[in-house]
Amino acid sequence: MLPMSSTTATPGDAHAATAIQGTAAPAAHRAGFVTLVGRPNVGKSTLLNRLVGTKLAAVSAKPQTTRNRIVGILTRSEAQIVLVDTPGIHGGSTPLNSRMVAAARQSLGDADVVLLVVDGATGIGSLDREVAAEVATRVRIVAVNKSDVATRQMLLPTCAEVARLLPGAEVVPVSGLTGDNVERLLTLVAAALPAGPNLYPAEQVSEQSERFLASEIVREQIVEQTRDELPYTTAVVIDTFREEPARNLLVIQATILVERATQKGIVIGERGRRIRSIGQAARLQLETIFACRVFLELHVKVVREWSKDPRVLRELGL
Ligand SMILES: Nc1nc2c(ncn2[C@@H]2O[C@H](COP(=O)(O)OP(=O)(O)OP(=O)(O)O)[C@@H](O)[C@H]2O)c(=O)[nH]1
Ligand SMILES: [Mg+2]
Structure with a gap:
C-alpha cells in the first residue's frame, strides 16, 4: 500500500x-x-x-x-x-x-x-x-x-x-x-522554497486517502471512455475498500453517480460492454498503484442533478 x-x-x-x-x-x-x-x-x-x-x-x-x-x-x-x-x-x-x-x-x-x-x-x-x-x-x-x-x-x-x-x-x-x-x-x-525542515514524514507521498485515489482512477476511466457522449457530471463514490492481506487482495466496490437514466445507459454500454471495459482498465491501474490484486465492482446510480446539490457536493468533498 x-x-x-x-x-x-x-x-x-x-x-x-x-x-x-x-x-x-x-x-x-x-x-x-x-x-x-x-x-x-x-x-x-x-x-x-x-x-x-x-x-x-x-x-x-x-x-x-x-x-x-x-x-x-x-x-x-x-x-x-x-x-x-x-x-x-x-x-x-x-x-x-x-x-x-x-x-x-x-x-x-x-x-x-x-x-x-x-x-x-x-x-x-x-x-x-x-x-x-x-x-x-x-x-x-x-x-x-x-x-x-x-x-x-x-x-x-x-x-x-x-x-x-x-x-x-x-x-x-x-x-x-x-x-x-x-x-x-x-x-x-x-x-x-523557503528554508525549513520537512513538513510531512519523508515516506508520505500524498494527503489524499487511498479511497479517494481509487475513486479518481475509476472516474478517469469514465471520462476517458465516454468522451463526448457524457456531459461532465459523473462522480464516483467508494462503498467498500477492504484489504485482505492474506490473499494479497484489495476489494473495492464503487457507485458511479449520473444525473439521468440515459446517462446510465451510456456508462453501462451495450450489454454492459462499456462498464466492463471501464472496470478492467481501472482495475489494472489500481493493481499497479496499490501493488496487489484488486477486485473492483462497479454500480451505476441515477441521482438527479447531483452536481447542483450542495449536500451531495459536500459528501464528495467538493
Ligand atoms: N503530448 C503531451 N500531452 C500531455 C502532456 N501533459 C499532459 N498531456 C495531455 O493533455 C491532456 C490533459 O492533461 P491533464 O494532466 O489532465 O491536464 P490538466 O491541466 O490537469 O487538466 P484539468 O484537470 O482539466 O485542469 C491529457 O490528454 C494528457 O495526456 C505532455 O507533456 N505532452
Ligand atoms: Mg487536472
Missing part, C-alpha cells in the same frame, strides 16, 4: 514538522508548498504525477478533469517539495464549476511558490492570459508543458510571450508526458 495520508500539514506547520523529524534540519534544507495553476487541460495533473513519480491525479484529454486540490509530496535530501494540483481555472458558473475554481483559488493562498502551467503545443490564449493576470504577483516559475509535441518555432514565441506577461518569472519548457526537462524544473522549484 502507498503511504498516502498519515499526516496532514498546513503551511506554517514547521514546528510540528520538527517534532516529526526529531532533529533540526540542516541549514540549507528547504520545504514548502508549490501550487500548480493554469487553465483546464494544459497538463497540470500529468506534471504532478510525473514530478512525484506516482500516479496521484486523474488525467484525461477532456478539460476540467481535476475537481479537488490534490497534494503530492516529493522528499529529497535537500528539499521537500509539496506539490498541489488544482482544478483548471475557467469561467464556468454551475455550482460544481464554481466550487472547482474556488478550490484552485484557495490553494493559491497556501502556496510558497506558484507554478503556472501553460500548454506549449497550443500557445497562450485568452484564458491563459486571464489566469496569468490573476496570479501575476505570485508566479515564480512557468512550465511551458507538452514540449514533446511542440516544435522550437512554437515554443520560442510562447516562452517569449510568457516572459512578457510575467517579467521576472523563470520559464521552463517541459514535458509531463515524457519527463523531458522536469529535473531542471524541480531544481528551480526547490531553490524557490
Whole structure:
C-alpha cells in the first residue's frame, strides 16, 4: 500500500514538522508548498504525477478533469517539495464549476511558490492570459508543458510571450508526458522554497486517502471512455475498500453517480460492454498503484442533478 495520508500539514506547520523529524534540519534544507495553476487541460495533473513519480491525479484529454486540490509530496535530501494540483481555472458558473475554481483559488493562498502551467503545443490564449493576470504577483516559475509535441518555432514565441506577461518569472519548457526537462524544473522549484525542515514524514507521498485515489482512477476511466457522449457530471463514490492481506487482495466496490437514466445507459454500454471495459482498465491501474490484486465492482446510480446539490457536493468533498 502507498503511504498516502498519515499526516496532514498546513503551511506554517514547521514546528510540528520538527517534532516529526526529531532533529533540526540542516541549514540549507528547504520545504514548502508549490501550487500548480493554469487553465483546464494544459497538463497540470500529468506534471504532478510525473514530478512525484506516482500516479496521484486523474488525467484525461477532456478539460476540467481535476475537481479537488490534490497534494503530492516529493522528499529529497535537500528539499521537500509539496506539490498541489488544482482544478483548471475557467469561467464556468454551475455550482460544481464554481466550487472547482474556488478550490484552485484557495490553494493559491497556501502556496510558497506558484507554478503556472501553460500548454506549449497550443500557445497562450485568452484564458491563459486571464489566469496569468490573476496570479501575476505570485508566479515564480512557468512550465511551458507538452514540449514533446511542440516544435522550437512554437515554443520560442510562447516562452517569449510568457516572459512578457510575467517579467521576472523563470520559464521552463517541459514535458509531463515524457519527463523531458522536469529535473531542471524541480531544481528551480526547490531553490524557490523557503528554508525549513520537512513538513510531512519523508515516506508520505500524498494527503489524499487511498479511497479517494481509487475513486479518481475509476472516474478517469469514465471520462476517458465516454468522451463526448457524457456531459461532465459523473462522480464516483467508494462503498467498500477492504484489504485482505492474506490473499494479497484489495476489494473495492464503487457507485458511479449520473444525473439521468440515459446517462446510465451510456456508462453501462451495450450489454454492459462499456462498464466492463471501464472496470478492467481501472482495475489494472489500481493493481499497479496499490501493488496487489484488486477486485473492483462497479454500480451505476441515477441521482438527479447531483452536481447542483450542495449536500451531495459536500459528501464528495467538493
Ligand atoms: N503530448 C503531451 N500531452 C500531455 C502532456 N501533459 C499532459 N498531456 C495531455 O493533455 C491532456 C490533459 O492533461 P491533464 O494532466 O489532465 O491536464 P490538466 O491541466 O490537469 O487538466 P484539468 O484537470 O482539466 O485542469 C491529457 O490528454 C494528457 O495526456 C505532455 O507533456 N505532452
Ligand atoms: Mg487536472
